[in-house]
Amino acid sequence: MSSAVLTRSAPVVKPLALACAVSLSFIAAGAFAQDQASPMVVITGSRFPTDAGQAPIGATVITAADIRRAGINDVDQAIRKVGGVYGRQSLDGSPDFALDLRGFGSNSAQNMVIMVDGVRLNENELASTILATIPIDSVERIEINRGGSSVLFGEGATGGVIQIFTRRAGQAGTHGSMFAEAGQFNQRDARGSLTHRVGNVSLDAAVQKQQTDNYRANNDFTQTSFSGGAQVAYDGGRAGLRLESARQDARFPGSLSLEQFQANPRRTTSPNDFGSLDRDRIGAFAEYRVGGFELATELSHVKRDVKATYVSDFGTTRIAYASRQTQFSPRLRQLSEIGGMPNELVAGVDWTRWQRKTDSEFSRANAHQDAKALYLRDELRFNKERDGRVALGVRRELFDKDYADPLAFDPAPERGTQGLNAWEVEGSYGVLPQLNLFAKAGQSFRVANVDENSYRASSGLLAPQTSHDIELxxxxxxxxxxxxxxxxxxxxxxxxxxxxxxxxxxxxxTNLDPTRREGFELDGQAALAGNLRASAHLQHVKARFTEGPNAGREMVLVPKNVVTARLAWLPGDGQTADVGAQWVDSQRYGSDFTNGCDARIPSYTTFDARYARTFGAWEFALSGLNLADRRYFSNAFGCKAGIYPSDGRQFKVSMRHDF
Known part of the structure; x- marks a missing residue:
């Protein structure tokens, strides 16, 4: 493929952007239509369950019904396709794309917090959070909160927070489902789920086996996962246990130059590289309400073992990481009234202990980090008819770091303590019956992880990163x-x-000179005539240096514009259809700090669709990804080099049985 062909996505911008604009305009034009009943969706904006009327302003909620209608097979795909979050192709062939809230490029995973059932998945390393290990049939809902959120969720929440919730107590009796799918690239997916409830006790389990050769050579991927839970309800609350386990085996295709990509994007440059990941998580939770007080806590332990083998002209390199993370998060909420106005006060403690041992020819590193945090947030609601709200929150967190590597140039142990503060002020008010204005300001932060500190430009620990955030x-x-x-x-x-x-x-x-992310976002959804339902998300972000020798230059691997749109057909006669499109603007190559590369990663548009038909308890579906068979890439770490191609067109067929 020639470089001229690579830039042909540019003309697609206008029609796709116009279609999105028309869709959003139609939504706005009908906004003052007759009120419809709001669905009762349980949300957790304050880390406590509440009803949809108290949801954080601007939050995106993805339900299990949304996931099933779109034919989603994994959590990462649900966040991208339904939630409109931009993601870059994975480097290892797994379903886990690198998610990016608010344009943080290759460090997006370190500027976004991901929680599962109130437990933080982010660890003290550069690896992205693994979502593919969460069986999709165990997911009850996903909540996406964009923007600085360090008060409640701690370090790394400048871009936002994504919360995933697995099933609570289901319907009485025994229920379940079986699912099987097959597609191109030798793709197979089989999964089953089962729930059982009798009285106040409920049990659930989900198992999944995924296997694919993927689009590229030497990119086979296999995963088995299990999730199971037990919980009991009692007067004033509930308590339970959950176990998750996953095993991954993958082969690594390596990166390509632009010339190699144009000639054959499916080739491999590392035919002998491979790796594995084993992950186990066990957690316990409890909730109790007494009077105007609610108590809740989670205790979780995660065991993660990663192994990789790399073969080059210089020999074979093997590396193994064994990490362990324990978390304890007790918290309290008081619901009361102040002068007749509802008030919510939340206070909590987050304690995390993380450790990792490295085993390789070049490192025997032993790293530890303890994090202790105290947070307090108060929200007052006034003028119920106008949904007036004002909230204040603060957080103090201390990090104790220890690192020692006998094979390092300087084997002396390194220790350090860093303390950070976060704060936020936010409010909202309904100026008209169907028009609500909101504002938020605050400070968020993150600290360098063990991988960043072990290969750094400074003599001491990298300084903490802080961000002053504002949103209207x-x-x-x-x-x-x-x-x-x-x-x-x-x-x-x-x-x-x-x-x-x-x-x-x-x-x-290193610690960069001052930088800035600024822009705007539009989210729209509408129930249209003809049993149609439309949704769209537009993100425009400028990511630039504001001071220093690079002042005014763009940050790398950040598309200025991303547009995601979906249209669902729901006639109610057993048929469903779902069509989606995403346009991603051009962006700087990963090494182009000086903005001197004479090329950019080209913009691209992808389409996907699914048609399903039910016959009683059975569902049969046909789906397709990258329907236009677009040749593109979203990860490239050198100037016209270090390219990881994205997948070509793929068709899949599936069947599902519910009982």
């Missing part, structure tokens, strides 16, 4: 047709990033 927005409409608009700005100091110009051109992790 409006929500127009009701549950039937709704449009949400947000403008935001994140001013960052000491952003932690890999700078390829450091260390004589070999690169190193």
């Amino acid at each position: 927005g409006a929500r127009l409409g009701d549950a039937g047709r709704q449009l949400t608009a947000r403008v935001f700005r994140h001013n960052l100091r000491n952003e932690i990033f890999f700078d390829p110009t450091q260390n004589g051109g070999w690169g190193a992790n």
Whole structure:
């Protein structure tokens, strides 16, 4: 493929953007239509369950019904396709794309917090959070909160928070489902789920086996996963246990140059590289209500073992990581009234202990980190008819770091303590019956992880990264047709990033000169005539240096615009159809800090669709990904080099049986 062909996605911008604009305009035009009943969706904006009327302003909620209608097979795909979050192709062939809230590029995983059932999945390392190990049939809902959220969720929440919730108590009796799917690239997916409830006790289990050769050579991927839980309800609350286990085996195809990509994007440059991941998590939770007080806690332990083998002209390199993370998060909520106005006060403690041992020819590192946090947040609701709200929150967190590697150039142990503060002020008010205005300001933070500190440009620990965040927005409409608009700005100091110009051109992790993320977002959804339901998300973000020798230059691997749109047909006669499109703007190559590369990663548009038909308890479906068979890439770490191609067109057939 020639470079001229690579730039042909540009003309697609106008028609796709116009289609999105028309869709959003239609939603806004009908926003003052007759009110429709709001669905009762349980949300957790304050880390406690509440009803949809108290949801965080601007939050995106993805239900199990949304996931099934779109034919989603994994959590990462649900967040991208239904939630409109941008994601970059994985490097190892797993379903886990690198998710990016608010344009943080290759460090997006370190600027976003992901929680499962109130437990933080992020660990003290550069690896992205693994979502593919969560069986999709165990998911009850997903909540996406964009923007600084460090008060409640701690370090790394500048871009936002994604919360995943597995099933609570289901219907009485025994229920379940079986699912099987097959597709191109030798793709197979089989899964089953079962729930049982008798009285106040409920049990659930889900198992899944995924296997595919993937689009590229030497990119086979296999995964088995299990999730099971037991819980009991009692007067004033509930308690339970959950176990998750996953095993992954993958082969690594390596990166390509632009010339190699144009000639054959399916080739491999590392035919002998492979690896594995084993992950187990056990957790316990309890909730109890007494009077105006609610108590809740989670205790979780995660065991994660990663192994990889790399073969080159210089020999064979083997590396193994064994990490363990324990978390304890007790918290308290008081619901009361102040002058006749509802008030919610939340206080809590987050304690995390993480450790990792490395075993390789070049490292025997032993790393530890303890994090202790105390947070407090108060929200007062006034003028119920106008949904007036004002909230204040603060957090203090201490990090104790220990690192020692007998094979390092300096084997002396390294220790350090860092303390950070976060705060937020937010409010909202309904100026009209279906028009709500909201605003948020605060400070969020993150600290360098063990991988960043072990290969850094400074002599001491990298300085903590802080961000001053501000957001203004409006929500127009009701549950039937709704449009949400947000403008935001994140001013960052000491952003932690890999700078390829450091260390004589070999690169190193460092604290950057001041940077900024600013832009706007639009979210729209509407129930249309003809049993149609439309949704769209638009993100426009400018990511730039604001001071220093790179002032005014763009950050790397950040598309300025991302548009995601979906249209669902729900006639209610056993048929469903779902069509989606995403356009991603061009972006800087990963090494292009000086903005001197004479090329950019080209923009691209992808389409997917699914048609399903039910016959009683059976469902049969046909789905397709990248329907236009677009040749593109979203990950490239050098100037016209270091390219990881995205998948080509794929068709799949599936069947499902519910009982």
